[in-house]
Amino acid sequence: MEEKYIGILTSGGDASGMNAAIRAVTRSAIFNGYRVKGIYRGYEGLIADDIKELTTEDVSNIIQRGGTILKTARSQQFTTPEGRKRAYEVMQQENISALVIIGGDGSLTGARIFAEEYDVVCIGLPGTIDNDLYGTDFTIGYDTALNTIVQCVDKIRDTATSHDRLFFVEVMGRDAGFLAQYSAIASGAEAAIIPEDRTDADQLETFINRGFRKTKNSSIVIVSESPKDGGAMHYAQRVEKEYPDYDVRVSILGHLQRGGSPSASYRILASRLGDGAVQALMAGQRNVMVGIHDNEVVYIPFTEAIKDDKPLDKSLIRILNELSI
Numbered sequence: 423m424e425e426k427y428i429g430i431l432t433s434g435g436d437a438s439g440m441n442a443a444i445r446a447v448t449r450s451a452i453f454n455g456y457r458v459k460g461i462y463r464g465y466e467g468l469i470a471d472d473i474k475e476l477t478t479e480d481v482s483n484i485i486q487r488g489g490t491i492l493k494t495a496r497s498q499q500f501t502t503p504e505g506r507k508r509a510y511e512v513m514q515q516e517n518i519s520a521l522v523i524i525g526g527d528g529s530l531t532g533a534r535i536f537a538e539e540y541d542v543v544c545i546g547l548p549g550t551i552d553n554d555l556y557g558t559d560f561t562i563g564y565d566t567a568l569n570t571i572v573q574c575v576d577k578i579r580d581t582a583t584s585h586d587r588l589f590f591v592e593v594m595g596r597d598a599g600f601l602a603q604y605s606a607i608a609s610g611a612e613a614a615i616i617p618e619d620r621t622d623a624d625q626l627e628t629f630i631n632r633g634f635r636k637t638k639n640s641s642i643v644i645v646s647e648s649p650k651d652g653g654a655m656h657y658a659q660r661v662e663k664e665y666p667d668y669d670v671r672v673s674i675l676g677h678l679q680r681g682g683s684p685s686a687s688y689r690i691l692a693s694r695l696g697d698g699a700v701q702a703l704m705a706g707q708r709n710v711m712v713g714i715h716d717n718e719v720v721y722i723p724f725t726e727a728i729k730d731d732k733p734l735d736k737s738l739i740r741i742l743n744e745l746s747i
């Protein structure tokens with residue numbers, strides 16, 4: 423009988439800790455008697471048959487490395503029925519009986535559709551700095567990005583204070599404010615402008631009206647990149663127009679938030695989730711994302727995990743307001 427393989431791929435934006443997860447899936451699978459194939463460039467590589475067997479040695483010396491050794495892509499082809507048909511054919515040719523997909527909501531949405539159309543077993547791992555997947559407390563890459571942001575804001579603080587300036591620092595997160603809200607608290611920023619706090623009240627005015635000038639000469643406002651709100655540039659331009667006495671600057675942190683070596687706790691998280699994917703397969707699970715909730719490994723159906731708007735703990739908004747007086 424021909425040997426069956428577990429296929430593993432990373433998809434969407436890279437996240438630090440993906441390599442630790444690739445290592446964990448590969449080694450846990452081999453330990454438990456499976457063979458593993460690495461699929462390069464996400465679903466693009468599945469469609470193009472860019473696939474190679476992974477041995478335990480192939481995943482040596484990667485636990486500490488950012489990015490993904492398998493490379494990643496946002497595949498347009500896989501969003502089409504023709505692309506998914508080709509992907510299924512390649513899986514058959516390569517004897518891949520189950521797929522482990524490490525990625526964010528777009529990647530897991532692709533997996534959900536694929537698993538509905540074809541009789542394939544898909545297991546997802548939450549891999550995104552945005553931390554926006556439902557049912558898991560944390561996603562691979564989030565903590566490392568958060569720490570990078572905090573290190574950057576600490577440095578910006580030095581120059582902001584020296585010049586008595588108001589800085590708008592834009593951070594990633596797409597439509598989720600986790601990176602912005604948590605980094606604001608961790609860096610002692612004066613405010614965070616996040617999509618989850620979008621109300622009738624104008625977040626900029628609320629911040630200005632809190633009267634930060636009474637006690638502080640410099641201020642840092644972390645702005646979530648959320649395209650609907652216009653990002654840091656938008657707020658800086660408004661302040662220049664509406665409050666011309668402020669000396670305003672903008673810092674957009676961009677892709678440096680995605681790189682770097684994963685934090686120790688997230689290497690452990692990725693290792694637990696990677697092993698969890700193999701345990702899930704052995705337990706006959708399919709079409710679930712492996713997550714972490716209350717420090718326990720859990721399985722969340724794809725349909726749940728990719729639900730919009732993972733809730734952000736609103737008490738954090740109050741805490742930031744209280745602590746930034």
Ligand code: F6P
Nearest residue numbers: 435526550551552594595596680
């Ligand atoms: O989803 C991860 C993420 O880094 C988002 O925070 C950001 O909006 C997006 O990817 C950027 O994507 P790209 O690398 O394609 O510019």
